[in-house]
Amino acid sequence: MPETTKTKPKRPKPGAIPRQEMPRQAPEVRRANFNEVALGLTMEMAQLEAQRCLQCKKPLCITGCPVEVRIPEFILALSEGNMPEAVRLLKDKNNLPAICGRVCPQETQCEEVCVLSKKFEPVAIGRLERFVADWELAQGVEPPEPLPATGKRVAVIGAGPAGLTCAADLARCGHQVTLFESLHAPGGVLMYGIPEFRLPKRTVHAEVDYVKSLGVDLQLDAVVGKLYTLNELLGERGYDAAFLGTGAGLPRFMRIPGENYNGVYSANEFLTRVNLMKAYLFPEYDTPVKVGKRVAVIGGGNVAMDSARCALRLGWQRSLAEGNEPPEVTIVYRRSRVELPARLEEVENAEEEGVEFRLLTNPVEIYGNEQGWVRGMRCIRMELGEPDDSGRRRPIPIEGSEFDTEVDVVVVAIGTSPNPLVFTDAGGLERTRWGTVVADQETGRTTKQGVWAGGDIVTGAATVISAMGAGKRAAADIHRYLVGEEICE
Amino acid sequence: MYKILAREELAPITKLMVIEAPEVARKAQPGQFVIVRIDEEGERIPLTIADFDRRAGTITIILQEVGKSTMQMGMLEVGDGFLSFTGPLGEPSKIENYGTVLCVGGGVGIAPLFPIACALREAGNYVISIIGARHKELLFWEEKMHSASDELIVCTDDGSYGRKALVTVPIRELLEQRDDVSRIWAIGPAIMMKFCSLTAQPFHVPIIVSLNSIMVDGTGMCGACRVEVGGRTRFVCVDGPEFDGRDVDWDQLLARQRIYLGEEKLAREKFEHECCSKHKSSGSAV
Numbered sequence: 200m201p202e203t204t205k206t207k208p209k210r211p212k213p214g215a216i217p218r219q220e221m222p223r224q225a226p227e228v229r230r231a232n233f234n235e236v237a238l239g240l241t242m243e244m245a246q247l248e249a250q251r252c253l254q255c256k257k258p259l260c261i262t263g264c265p266v267e268v269r270i271p272e273f274i275l276a277l278s279e280g281n282m283p284e285a286v287r288l289l290k291d292k293n294n295l296p297a298i299c300g301r302v303c304p305q306e307t308q309c310e311e312v313c314v315l316s317k318k319f320e321p322v323a324i325g326r327l328e329r330f331v332a333d334w335e336l337a338q339g340v341e342p343p344e345p346l347p348a349t350g351k352r353v354a355v356i357g358a359g360p361a362g363l364t365c366a367a368d369l370a371r372c373g374h375q376v377t378l379f380e381s382l383h384a385p386g387g388v389l390m391y392g393i394p395e396f397r398l399p400k401r402t403v404h405a406e407v408d409y410v411k412s413l414g415v416d417l418q419l420d421a422v423v424g425k426l427y428t429l430n431e432l433l434g435e436r437g438y439d440a441a442f443l444g445t446g447a448g449l450p451r452f453m454r455i456p457g458e459n460y461n462g463v464y465s466a467n468e469f470l471t472r473v474n475l476m477k478a479y480l481f482p483e484y485d486t487p488v489k490v491g492k493r494v495a496v497i498g499g500g501n502v503a504m505d506s507a508r509c510a511l512r513l514g515w516q517r518s519l520a521e522g523n524e525p526p527e528v529t530i531v532y533r534r535s536r537v538e539l540p541a542r543l544e545e546v547e548n549a550e551e552e553g554v555e556f557r558l559l560t561n562p563v564e565i566y567g568n569e570q571g572w573v574r575g576m577r578c579i580r581m582e583l584g585e586p587d588d589s590g591r592r593r594p595i596p597i598e599g600s601e602f603d604t605e606v607d608v609v610v611v612a613i614g615t616s617p618n619p620l621v622f623t624d625a626g627g628l629e630r631t632r633w634g635t636v637v638a639d640q641e642t643g644r645t646t647k648q649g650v651w652a653g654g655d656i657v658t659g660a661a662t663v664i665s666a667m668g669a670g671k672r673a674a675a676d677i678h679r680y681l682v683g684e685e686i687c688e
Numbered sequence: 689m690y691k692i693l694a695r696e697e698l699a700p701i702t703k704l705m706v707i708e709a710p711e712v713a714r715k716a717q718p719g720q721f722v723i724v725r726i727d728e729e730g731e732r733i734p735l736t737i738a739d740f741d742r743r744a745g746t747i748t749i750i751l752q753e754v755g756k757s758t759m760q761m762g763m764l765e766v767g768d769g770f771l772s773f774t775g776p777l778g779e780p781s782k783i784e785n786y787g788t789v790l791c792v793g794g795g796v797g798i799a800p801l802f803p804i805a806c807a808l809r810e811a812g813n814y815v816i817s818i819i820g821a822r823h824k825e826l827l828f829w830e831e832k833m834h835s836a837s838d839e840l841i842v843c844t845d846d847g848s849y850g851r852k853a854l855v856t857v858p859i860r861e862l863l864e865q866r867d868d869v870s871r872i873w874a875i876g877p878a879i880m881m882k883f884c885s886l887t888a889q890p891f892h893v894p895i896i897v898s899l900n901s902i903m904v905d906g907t908g909m910c911g912a913c914r915v916e917v918g919g920r921t922r923f924v925c926v927d928g929p930e931f932d933g934r935d936v937d938w939d940q941l942l943a944r945q946r947i948y949l950g951e952e953k954l955a956r957e958k959f960e961h962e963c964c965s966k967h968k969s970s971g972s973a974v
Contacts, residue, residue, distance in 0.1 A: 381774070381905070381907055382905060383725055383732070383771070383772035383774070391909075419772070420772050420773060420774040421711075422774060422775075422777065422907055425715065425775070425776060425777060425907075426711055426712065426715055426775070426776070427711075448907075448908070448909045449908055449909065450909070450910065450911050452911070452921070458921070459914060459915065459916060459921060459940055459944070461943060461944060461946070461947045462947075464911075464912075465910060465911040467909055467910045467911065468904060468910035468911055468912050471904050471905065471909070471910050472904060476731065476732070476904065477729075481951065481955075482951075482954055482955045482958050483729060484729045484731075485729055485730050485731040485756060485757055485955060486731040486732075486904075487948045487951035487952075487955070489947070489948075570943060570946075571939070571940065571943025571944070571946075572943075618907065618908050618909065619908075620907055620908060620926065
């Protein structure tokens with residue numbers, strides 16, 4: 200890019216500065232604690248990294264971002280040392296940057312299309328986003344001036360990534376927003392699913408506080424479908440519109456014999472106990488979880504990696520405290536390594552920490568003892584056949600290849616589907632045969648008047664950022680519907 | 689915070705609490721449950737709804753102090769409160785006019801049985817109730833159950849009050865004597881519900897039980913409460929808590945209730961130790 204260097208003479212040559220690595224806890228240290236693995240860049244490193252950005256005239260990175268963060272602009276402000284401006288530009292499109300900077304799969308989004316990546320490594324956009332967001336949280340967050348009240352009321356159901364984003368954008372436009380959350384804490388999967396060592400809960404609290412500071416009324420312990428129904432909210436409760444962002448919270452099991460033995464968990468239960476209820480601090484916290492010596496985690500997605508890494512930490516903590524053998528934690532996945540749906544970074548983190556991978560393997564039966572506890576698992580080896588509907592090669596069992604393995608905890612992480620509770624008394628809301636809500640991809644409009652939906656409830660289990668993108672697009676369309684204008688910038 | 693408006697000691701380890709929760713009371717129906725959490729460190733504990741008052745905006749819960757959390761709850765006073773109070777959860781009881789029904793309550797199970805018996809009677813049923821406990825000290829609400837029933841049989845395992853019998857004995861007798869019993873509700877400890885179901889089995893009478901599985905969220909999210917009913921895995925929190933006891937895999941349920949016995953013991957000992965040392969340091973007599 201000679202043109203870029205010409206107009207900005209101070210900018211170093213592309214590739215002259217290496218991509219700044221983020222300091223992390225060493226694997227043999229972090230596998231025995233729940234503290235955050237990645238420690239964040241220093242100001243010096245962040246500014247050095249920011250200088251690597253080419254400031255493209257037509258930035259592809261923005262097109263790679265589901266919420267279209269003004270990436271080159273915030274990076275430029277950062278490189279110039281204007282932190283408040285960097286924050287303002289970053290948060291213009293993203294209400295939860297400290298979260299996205301940690302859990303977005305940047306390698307398949309903004310960073311994948313970074314022009315620099317054609318010859319060198321891409322700009323570490325995620326790390327810079329995290330750095331700027333953390334800087335702001337450390338300073339104390341200033342909420343933007345609210346716009347004049349519109350007098351319109353919106354019910355946002357589910358305080359996860361989609362709901363928080365939708366609520367924040369609508370509140371910024373002057374609408375009165377009530378955010379309903381079924382659990383006792385807001386955040387959805389950010390609280391119950393993603394572990395402390397990937398996303399510290401204080402970061403989630405801080406981002407939720409920001410959303411509340413915009414004027415969003417957060418109602419906890421409010422199970423829509425039970426305490427209120429959708430039709431009640433739109434009828435007697437007087438809401439002008441509703442957004443459904445209740446995610447995909449229903450665990451799927453394998454439907455193999457023995458799945459109800461003690462010690463067999465859905466990933467949802469295992470992670471909720473550990474993360475939301477803080478079972479890793481038992482007995483200081485009241486909720487227990489079984490700490491396994493030999494743990495098998497079934498599945499190959501991010502949830503499986505999170506479960507395996509939690510189980511590993513629990514096991515190491517116990518083994519260090521009691522002087523026992525270290526734990527054995529194994530991921531059991533039916534396809535091969537290249538098909539693992541988890542982020543490569545998380546797979547590598549898990550491997551570094553000592554999680555083992557048993558690929559091309561599928562459980563067929565779980566064995567228990569007389570007291571009803573799991574003691575073993577029968578698996579079958581798989582091979583890959585022709586590609587299936589998903590484009591990935593279909594795993595086929597190899598006849599006669601069954602083998603037994605000893606386990607004392609099994610975590611089933613093979614996916615989730617939307618929780619149907621919210622559909623009680625919600626007539627007119629069309630759903631697919633997978634239980635997801637039918638909604639317009641661009642606007643989030645459902646088949647029910649005045650109701651929008653976005654995130655995992657529409658797509659099935661996906662990413663935090665795609666849910667946020669859906670929440671954002673729905674907020675824009677709800678605003679259009681309520682006041683007949685384009686959303687405020 | 690969800691405030692405790694009234695508190696009553698029904699037995700040394702059985703406490704009744706009236707909680708201010710107007711929105712929950714507005715929707716509560718017999719057979720449903722709530723999930724409560726005491727404080728920031730607290731676990732989510734499912735409790736069946738013993739009574740509700742829509743006008744006063746209250747929910748009545750009854751708890752038996754068996755573990756750390758319930759012991760800590762038992763120490764709460766009027767004016768204290770719960771940090772979370774989520775409900776009403778689960779499917780309500782199917783109340784219809786069945787004709788003659790038996791309502792069987794064992795120990796703390798008498799509490800959730802009461803609103804169901806009231807609703808059944810109001811629907812026109814002839815309600816015969818059987819309440820029982822191990823010992824007379826553990827028995828409560830005889831008066832209330834009396835007012836909710838056309839006939840009431842009271843028994844204790846040790847004969848310290850009423851008839852000396854397990855509740856299964858009068859169930860069998862009634863089923864042998866009368867052929868008009870068209871449905872039974874039996875609520876109490878899992879082992880009692882198991883044997884009530886076995887007793888009812890040969891008479892081909894549906895027996896509705898309310899399962900008390902271990903839960904976390906109570907909304908179908910975690911599957912901790914799952915149990916096989918009629919050969920199918922069901923979630924007690926959203927598919928139940930009521931099922932036909934003849935279809936329940938009781939041994940599985942009983943095993944699953946014991947998952948955290950070790951951890952529960954540890955938590956209770958730690959709590960008792962802390963309570964003791966607190967009492968010692970403040971100089972007050974226990």
